[in-house]
Amino acid sequence: MSRKPRQWYKGARFHITARGNRGSDLFYDDADFEEYIQFIRWCQEDMPFILHAYCLMTNHIHFLLEVKSHSPGEIMKFIQFRYAKYFNSRHKVYGHLFQGRYYSKLIDTRAYFLAASKYIHLNLNPVEAGICSKPHSYMWSSYPCYLSNKESPILTTKALLNCFQEPKRLRYRAYIMQGGGEAFVDYCKEYRPQGS
Template identity: 65%
Template sequence: MSRKPRQWYPGARYHITARGNRGAAVFFNDDDYDMYLQLILRCQKEIPFTVHAFCLMTNHIHLLLEVYNHPPGEIMQFIQFRYAKYFNKQHKFNGHLFQGRYYSKLIETTSYFLAASKYIHLNPVNAGMVAVPEAYRWSSYPAYLGKEQHSFLTRKPLLDCFVDPKIQRYKNYIEEKGGKAYGDYCEEYRPEGA
């Protein structure tokens, strides 16, 4: 049975996740995380796309992307193939690093766009890895607060969903308790296995 083609068009936004094979770790150390981020930047130079948010967890990744003239599959193939090659060589492993195809959810509304960013940025908190999202180094959230910088990251579209002071209002939105979160908008919107 052939796979159903993924829907895409120029300007489409996606929440993309990819999980380690059998739930295994895909990052062992800081060098691994750094390499994945470097590959996002390298890919962006060859295949233009926008990164609105990201979070690299121990055994999976989250990306909030906007594509232009290339489908998300080309972007993910570029990054995942090169990262798996690096990882296997670095750690003397063989075989598949990632579990099957990446999962993607097309984002068609502003509320989903915001909710996806909230879900991504709260992932380390919900996993019990940190108490507050800005404490997690391998996420775009510290960059949204001006504490980090990633040349491949574009903050403006998410921040423009808020009135001034935009950064403070975005922070309030991410960290509010009891507010609508990603999964609250639509249960099937929750990424597979996340």
């Protein structure tokens, strides 16, 4: 039986996750993280999309992205296929690096857009995993870019920051650090990506 095609349209936003096959690591060192980010950049040049937030964990990734003229599937195939080839060649391993297809959830409201960004920047990821005590200290996340004027070649902060009044960065930080909030709690109940 064939798989049901995923729905998408120009301007659609998605929370996307992908994990290592059987929970195995996707990144062994900083060079791997840097190479993955380079593949994101190349993909944006080839088939433009907007990356609103991301977090690269050792064995899984999170994106909050907005598509333009290419589907999330085309974008993920570009990045994952090239990264898997690089990883297998560099580390002299064989077989599937990623566990099945990526997982995605359509973000269809402003509240979910904000909740997904909080989920990516705070709830599960480096803080909960015990990698760091504060989300802004994790270098493979987009969160530090939201707290400073630091530019990222792959990230667009404008849409999320525009959800807040001035001073936008301080208000976004307060939103991330505050308690759950109804939209966030609902988001976590409805959607805890597989393997994260």
